[in-house]
Amino acid sequence: MPVTVKIPTQLRAAAGGASEASVEGETVAKVLDGLYAQFGELRERISDGDGSLRRFINVYVGGEDIRFLDGLETTVADGGEITILPAVAGG
């Protein structure tokens, strides 16, 4: 079963206007690769040159920041949900 990726408003234009995408993959890194395969433009918007996440992007698996889990290697359950959000809110 695929994973649902929730796409923030800032990236929807680069994802054909979609607010979420259905992607196969067992880890965050693999899901993101699958997402980039669907929407090529998202790769450079989300990741840095070396493949890590851009500094002002937060990624959550099941509501938890992946920096408290295993980062990009965090596993994602079948039917799970990954949320991508801008990091500069709040305070």
Added chain:
Amino acid sequence: MKADKLRCKECGTDYPLEALFVCDRCFGPLEVHYSQDGELDVPGLRRRIQGGPQNVWRYADFLPLVGGPPGPSNRLASRAGLPAGCTPLIRADRLAEQLGLREVWVKNDAANPTHSFKDRVVAVAAARAKELGYEVLACASTGNLANAVAAQAAALGLRSYVFIPSNLEEQKIIATGVYGTNLVSVRGNYDDVNRLCTELSADRDWAFVNVNMRPYYAEGSKTLAYEIAEQLGWGIPDRIVAPIASGSLYTKIARGFQEWIDVGLVEGSLPVMNGAQASGCAPVANAFAAGHDFCQPVKPDTIAKSLAIGNPADGPYALDLAKRTGGRIDSVTDAEIRDAIGLLAQTTGVFTETAGGVTTAVLRKLAERGDIDPDERVVLVITGDGLKTLDAVRGTYATHEIDPSVESFEASAAHLAGEAVSA
């Protein structure tokens, strides 16, 4: 000066002055950009500020409203919404003496309408939200912002939604609910609340003051710097000690001073900027100590709940500012926070909430470590009122219960304590 666009702090891309907070290209934060047509009349600007209302709108030249200060006219500006700002700057000689310093001032922002500095940022965000046609204010809050948004919405006749972590201090919850807001208590910490609000803001036509309105909101914190400068006779202190939660207040105080230096309203250079965090939630202090230029998020566990942001949005900018001004970012334990609340209260008469205990404890730490030259003029930024966090000081003093008779008083410990003081 006139606000003319939003600009990405990272890549410099420009955006219109709308409810936008993040760069579509690089996800960097957007900040209000101002322009100046022709030569700036500095003496005229100074007179305009001095003749302005006794609230943040006296600094309207440096705030991001397109239509000028709110209200039917400039003279009546103070009647628009809930006025914030123009809080006392108190010379704290007894505190200075205790710490071996010469000149310490306390900027008491507990003297705002809902008893914290958040009234400043909400005044600006709400006024801009009204200009943009919003009818609902909202926020993710650690408590003080909840009070301020609920109250400001009530004053302006707007609807509001306030999202708080469910473990907040009772005082802050009551002092929010009373204003008739839609109070939403989220089972999670502040960072969970913030994530939820970031998601909600995408699909709702609401002005989340610290999400989609954040560039305007953050500008309100500059007024703390303007007031300090004006209250010091158009001067800049040598050092500021301010709390850090998201890092927005800390960095915007510096931006306020820098703008006034740049336009020539004050002379000199930026103060040394000291940031203060609680050890139980110190992502920025930890990064500073490790020499990093980014913050690793933490799970907060501290009595300083108003500073309990484990994932600080402006962390990298706070780190840069501390280094750039020769300052530091330090953290203090909950015990040090409690002690410092008592120290401030007993030397200045100012009762602060836990965040002010954090700031005062860091000042004490800097003084004890010898980081502060005794000749410096230091301003301690106190951001909230002690009545908001009563549990922090519960049981830290003695009460003497007696019968209503002279004999009973003279037999009590209170009598002996009085003798000790007068002796």
